[in-house]
Amino acid sequence: MHYGGIYEDEIVGKAYDRRLMGRFLGYLRPYRLLVVVTLLLLPPMAAARLAQPYLLKLAIDNHIVKAQMEGLPLLAGWFLLLILAESIFTYAEVWLLQYVGQKVMFDLRLALFSHVQRMPAAFFDRTPTGSLVTRLTSDVEVLGEMFAAGIITIVGDIMVLVGIIGIMLWMNLKLSLVTFSVLPLLVWVAFTFRRRMREAFRQVRARLANLNAFLAESIGGMAVVQLFNRQAREQEEFTRLNASYRDANLPVISWDAALYALVETLSSVAVGIIVWYGGGEILQGALTFGALVAFIQYIEKFFSPIRDLSAKYSIMQGAMAALERIFNLLDREHGESLGSTRGEGASLLPPPLMGGGEGGRPVERIEFRDVWFAYSGDDYVLKGFDLTIRRGETVALVGETGGGKTTVTRLLSRLYEVERGSIAFDGTDIRELPLTALRSRIGVVLQDPYLFTGSIEFNISLGDDQARSRAEEAAHIVGADRFIRHLPNGYGEEVRERGVNLSAGERQLISFARAVAFDPEILVLDEATASVDTASERLIQEGLRGLMEGRTSLVVAHRLSTIQDADRIVVIHRGEKMEEGTHQELLAKRGLYYRLYQLQFKD
Amino acid sequence: MRSRRGTYLLGGLCLxxxxxxxxxxxWLMKLAVEGLQFPHKAQHQPSHYxxxxxxxxxxxxIIRIFSRTTLLHAARRIEFQLREELYAKLLDLDLPFFSRERTGDILSRFSNDLTNVRMLMGFGVLNVINTAIIYLAAIFLMVRISPSLTACAIIPFPLMILGVKRLSASMFRRSKRAQEELARLSSHVEENVSAAAVVRAYCRETAQIEAFRxxxxxxxxSNMGMARLRGWMIPVIAATGAIGTLIVLILGGSRVIAGSLTLGDFVAFNGYLAMLIWPTVVLGWILNLMQRGAASMSRLNHVLEAVATVTEPAEPASVDRLQGEIEFRNLTFSYDQQTTPLLTDISLTIKPGKKVGIAGPVGSGKSSLVRLIPRLYPVADGQIFIDGIDVNRIPLARLRGAIGFVPQESFLFSRSIGDNIGYGKEEADPGEIAAAARLASFEEDVLRFPDGYGTLVGERGVTLSGGQKQRAAIARALLKNPSILILDDPLSAVDARTEEEILESMSGYYGDRTVLIVSHRLSALRECDLILVLEEGRVVEQGDHEGLLAMGGRxxxxxxxxQLRAEIERL
Structure with missing residues (x-):
């Protein structure tokens, strides 16, 4: 049985794709001046390189053979000058190429990241984190390689080749034509090689992908492998994949060795031809010694760029595949209804800031009217949900897990869009408000208090200037400043790996402080279900009171204290509102709430 | 690697x-040019040369093809062999190792480190030999032409070796720094993506873009720093070669004029000098490759020399078929010695054929208890016995072969559903696979998939729901026909009623097997002969369902x- 077939249809495309390159050239536009300079540098660079053998010819013919020392030092001086010129030009060329390449990579990464920032929350449910990270890192890196060893270098190589052919023809037409008799063979080799290589590389990559996929899975499922005594069979399968990867590599090595050897041999054969034909010419006086030596040097220079053809080919192939994936991500729509955040295509503009309009005037009434929502297909999580929240009220949502409580909070801040029905602020559909204006009115505390890498202060303010000025006050209001001040660096204490150095309760308090620091008019809070010790519980309860003080609040409640303090409790069951009222009213009803209360809130 | 000595010798000879x-x-060119310069003295025609x-x-x-393929193929074969050994080692290592090491880290050893070692064994060895031969021979021949000219001409070369080594060493250092910056950048992206909801809720998109910038x-x-260095590399190489030529042009040229050197000598000398350039460049690069290869080899040895704590018994007991009596004798366990024990002083005997339920809150030690029976984690001697034999003395394959284990996270391989179910049995026939699937109430689901049992699991096939994965894992364990069946919270992804139905349909299969069921839903344990309630690693209550209810405890x-929850669900 063979298990490794899963990735074998991986597509490894062409080494050059006009459509992709055309689009990629757009990213070169800001640096077009530099690109022009790198292109302009190519001819003098090639000239400095190609003039050296000619100087050698002059030295031999005019001085060495004629035994004329005079003038030789001057020629040597010119030679030194050419070396210097070639070095400087090459340095400038390589440096400029890399400079432009790095700048373009910088721009591409930024464009990709900004694009991802404009994606709606739902996008992240469908896209694995790893693949986004790969787009922004490895895929862009591959393009860098293309700059370092790809396109423009190839242009330079072609220029050198054409230059050599020109000089040789000019120096001695017949000898050149005789020497170039090996060229058709070279062209044939290069083409055969290209075809074979494309197939061979495809095999190598596909098999490596299979091997790695198998390995990663094996490590993940090691307990199962061992529990079912399958070590020998897994080893067998691994050996098969390992051997098939090795066997895919062997022909690549052989082809590469053959190409290397052939180029080397053809270059030496050409030297032989020059000696054979040129020797005759010299005897007849039709050729000088200097020209013979120069010819030999030119032919050696002619063959060297062809030697690393295989490396360049595989780089270009990889780059095209990366471009394809990058453009695919950039072409992903931002989602139909998030009209207000949609930027101009690939422009780097961030989403618009606080779109003023109704600034200042607080919302008197938040209304959910017949709200329907499904995360996928017809699987409705909310089915005709209605709710009205008045200014300053605290409304607690209560119900079983999966009943739709969290979804209600997500819809309010438009992390997801209502499918049917509407949510309105004082009669205005929230979809008509600028997204940033809506969200800056609402403070959201998620169930999982996500902490960023950075200081405590950064985690409260998230880098916002106004929030930073309120950070300590906010921490004080929710009662977080007591523990923060006891940390070795206080507010400057670094949060490590999403907060492993803080307790669950402390992490929550920081997320409360974050909400207060942004001083929102409306608070949306999803209480964490995780149980904490009594001391933290007391801290959190006090924190919550500070947090909700004077704000319109919608809370997914898991705490007794929260439901007791709430003005109104709404019971959601299977996406519908079942009961509504105060704690006492609902208890007296002896219905669903009564049971939930016993289950979730009573000790 | 020693077995490849012959291959390397052959490769060296080819080189x-x-x-x-x-x-x-x-040298032939020297003779040809001399012949051309003084045709009357020439022994042969230029066409002869x-x-x-x-x-x-x-x-x-022709020989070049053989030299390269011999050595580079050998390196690939060594890589193959090393990869085989690494994988064999992984199969031997226990769960404590895998929970200690990060998967990404192990994978990077398989890719990056193995590549470094291969490069050293292939291109490294090839170029070291090549450089040595060319240097020795070319310098010898150059000295034959003119010792003093040789001394002058090769002056730039040691400088170039030094230069290239310096450059590539500092490029290596900088590339490490660049890698670190890249790691920071990618963890920022990862964080941003994971925190997508927070970022949107607080309108921090712009700030995030700024931070990313x-x-x-x-x-x-850091890359620009690299680029500046890389910019130096090519001119340094080109200039060294050219400066050598320049020296030969002046000094050699003047000697030809003076008559102490022939034009042929001059041409040949230039030819040898040109041959030295490339090996010199490579030498500087090889010196760094050797350092990197050595570092990578030591990282590979870290895996190859890792010691498993769960090992085969030194003196295995001779066991035929295990009946399934399980005894815990003062069992105490912690994942590492420092932390407080997860299980404390558990003593209990389970007769063959008994059904035992295990309940308790999260972290009470339920899973740890059942994981110790097949020795997924190391057990101290004298604490767990099967059929009266210490588990540490039962050969691992025999012990695990007798146990059907359904882990909490139902891990399936990206293979066909049939292969997954038949995983525990060599060449299970389709009838057996279907029977196991039927027992686990999975058959109906499978038949609805496009290719039935041949449907691939995972990205390239169907994505199974949590409940389907769990039932596949159950079927996989049942097919093994074990004496002991362990179900570690096997149906957490289905609702309570479905769980009861599935367990009910399996009860016919139990027969005289010993069955251990861990579940957070007590309704699943109701039919058990004995139910253990764990708390903080201790058995706090035990008895059958009725007895425990009557006890009125936890x-x-x-x-x-x-029950109340179930009532709400039914509303």
Whole structure:
């Protein structure tokens, strides 16, 4: 049985794709001046390189053979000058190429990241984190390689080749034509090689992908492998994949060795031809010694760029595949209804800031009217949900897990869009408000208090200037400043790996402080279900009171204290509102709430 | 690697052969030029030398193919062998190792470190031999032409070796720094993506883009440093070769004029000098490759020399078929010695054929208890016995072969559903697989998939729901026909009623097997002969369902709570 077939249809495309390159050239536009300079540098660079053998010819013919020392030092001086010129030009060329390449990579990464920032929350449910990270890192890196060893270098190589052919023809037409008799063979080799290589590389990559996929899975499922005594069979399968990867590599090595050897041999054969034909010419006086030596040097220079053809080919192939994936991500729509955040295509503009309009005037009434929502297909999580929240009220949502409580909070801040029905602020559909204006009115505390890498202060303010000025006050209001001040660096204490150095309760308090620091008019809070010790519980309860003080609040409640303090409790069951009222009213009803209360809130 | 000595010797000989041909060519040119300069003194026509050059070139090419394929294939074979050994080692290592090491880290050893070692064993060895041969021979021949000219001409070369080594060493250092910046950048992206909801809720998109720009700039900066260095590399190489030529042009040229050197000598000398350039460049690079290869080899050895704590018994007991009696004798366990024990002083005997339920809150030690029976984690001697034999003395394959284990996270391989179910049995036939699937109430689901049992699991096939995965894992364990069946919270992804139905349909299969079921839903344990309630690693209550209810303790309280929940669900 063979298990490794899963990735074998991986597509490894062409080494050059006009459509992709055309689009990629757009990213070169800001640096077009530099690109022009790198292109302009190519001819003098090639000239400095190609003039050296000619100087050698002059030295031999005019001085060495004629035994004329005079003038030789001057020629040597010119030679030194050419070396210097070639070095400087090459340095400038390589440096400029890399400079432009790095700048373009910088721009591409930024464009990709900004694009991802404009994606709606739902996008992240469908896209694995790893693949986004790969787009922004490895895929862009591959393009860098293309700059370092790809396109423009190839242009330079072609220029050198054409230059050599020109000089040789000019120096001695017949000898050149005789020497170039090996060229058709070279062209044939290069083409055969290209075809074979494309197939061979495809095999190598596909098999490596299979091997790695198998390995990663094996490590993940090691307990199962061992529990079912399958070590020998897994080893067998691994050996098969390992051997098939090795066997895919062997022909690549052989082809590469053959190409290397052939180029080397053809270059030496050409030297032989020059000696054979040129020797005759010299005897007849039709050729000088200097020209013979120069010819030999030119032919050696002619063959060297062809030697690393295989490396360049595989780089270009990889780059095209990366471009394809990058453009695919950039072409992903931002989602139909998030009209207000949609930027101009690939422009780097961030989403618009606080779109003023109704600034200042607080919302008197938040209304959910017949709200329907499904995360996928017809699987409705909310089915005709209605709710009205008045200014300053605290409304607690209560119900079983999966009943739709969290979804209600997500819809309010438009992390997801209502499918049917509407949510309105004082009669205005929230979809008509600028997204940033809506969200800056609402403070959201998620169930999982996500902490960023950075200081405590950064985690409260998230880098916002106004929030930073309120950070300590906010921490004080929710009662977080007591523990923060006891940390070795206080507010400057670094949060490590999403907060492993803080307790669950402390992490929550920081997320409360974050909400207060942004001083929102409306608070949306999803209480964490995780149980904490009594001391933290007391801290959190006090924190919550500070947090909700004077704000319109919608809370997914898991705490007794929260439901007791709430003005109104709404019971959601299977996406519908079942009961509504105060704690006492609902208890007296002896219905669903009564049971939930016993289950979730009573000790 | 020792077995490859012959191959390397052969590769070395080939290199000697191909380079001899290559070194012969400038000498032939010397003879040809001398012949052309003084035709009357010449022994041969120039065409004679030309033919010899072509012959040498062809021979050089043919042997070159062999030298490269021999050595580079050998390196691939060594890589293959090392990868085999690494994988075999992984199969031998236990769960404590895998929970200690990060998967990404192990994978990077398999890719990056193995590549470094291969490069060293292939291109590294090839170029070291090549460089040595060319240097020795070319310098010898150059000295034959003119010792003093040789001394002058090769002055730039040691400087170039030093230069290239310096450059590539500092490029290596900088590339490490650039890698670190890249790691920071990618963890920022990862964080941003994971925190997508927070970022949107607080309108921090712009600030995040700014922060990203900062990381992006720092990475750009470190790459620019690399680029400046890389910019030096090519001119340094080109200039060294050219300066050698320049020296030969002046000094050699003046000697030819003075008559102490022939024009042929001059041409050949230039040819040898040119042959030295490339090996010199490579030498500087090889010196760094050797350091990197050594570092990578030690990282590979870290895996190859890792010691498993769960090992085969030194003196295995002779066991035929295990009946399934399980005894815990003062069992105490912690994942590492420092932390407080997860299980404390558990003593209990389970007769063959008994059904035992295990309940308790999260972290009470339920899973740890059942994981110790097949020795997924190390057990101290004298604490767990099966059929009266210490588990540490039962050969691992025999012990695990007798146990059907359904882990909490139902891990399936990206293979066909049939292969997954038949995983535990060599060449299970389709009938057996279908029977196991039927027992686990999975058959109906499978038949609805496009290719039935042949449907692939995972990205390239169907994505199974949590409940389907769990039932596949159950079927996989049942097919093994074990004496002991362990179900570690096997149906957490389905609702309570479905769980009861599935367990009910399996009860016919139990027969005289010993069955252990861990579940957070007590309704699943109701039919058990014995139910253990764990708390903080200790058995706090035990008995059958009725008995425990009558006791009115934790079990009874949880039972009532869950009944209430079930009532709500039915509303």
């Amino acid at each position: 000697l052969g191909t380079n001899s041909c290559a070194l012969f060519i400038p 030309a033919l010899l050059i072509i012959a040498a070139a062809l021979l050089q090419g 900062e990381f992006n700039s720092r990475y750009l900066e 079990y009874a309280a949880t039972w009532h709570e869950q």
